[in-house]
Amino acid sequence: MMDVLIKTVVLGLVGAVLCLVVKKANPEIALLLALGVALVLTAYGLGIVESVTEFIRLIGSASGLSAAILSPVLKTVGIGILTRLASDICKDAGQAAIASSVELAGTASALYVALPLFRTVFEMIEGLLL
């Protein structure tokens, strides 16, 4: 774990410096370089998250929660990570309008993914009332 953390920190700093070097000559490639660094570091981070999600799934199955309840939560986390990354890259490129529409799409799909949960709650309340 510490190994990955050190690697991430060093790579992030090196990537930032390289971005500054490239930015002077051509800002487009600097932006793509920033995106590349972000992708590699996210992949490293997700390597650790993998064991955490496995543990969450284990707890879920041990406590008798059905997968239909747990999976929207995990999916929303994935959507959040991707949306945040894309919108921040757009903001770095100076396109705040694109960034906010990416965020809107992410919010909408997170809501869509969470719909089964809302439906379950609704059915539960309905069952209590009847």
Place this chain on the structure above:
Amino acid sequence: MNVDLIFKIAAVGILVAVLNLLLSRSGREEQALMTTIAGLIVVLVVIVQEISELFELIKGLFGF
């Protein structure tokens, strides 16, 4: 996902910058522009592959 990607992109960026400088100093502005665009496309192709890898990773990880 490998670290080489970062250095590869940075190398392409610096190379394109040098070529751009050389070409525009020798008065070939249009070729300098074409060099910039070609470098950009090369980097884009590499990045797109990497993005699809990240998508696959997230799909597997969060159970899409």
